[in-house]
Amino acid sequence: MTAAELGAEMDLASSEAEDLLEELCDDNLVRGLSSGRYHAHDLVREYARRIGPLPAHPG
Secondary structure, three states, X not given: XXXXXXXXHHOOOHHHHHHHHHHHHHXXXXXXXXXXXXXXXXXXXXXXXXXXXOOOOOO
């Protein structure tokens, strides 16, 4: 995913999404790729798959 894609999904500015992704990189939960994309750790993806979609937040 890219910061723009995450921002659109979470209703955030791309810069905010980029900051969140960088924090996740610092914690080794996602890996930044040279293409500007990010890849979630396998355990994070498995956890997300198990808990299913999050409910839509009111907005």
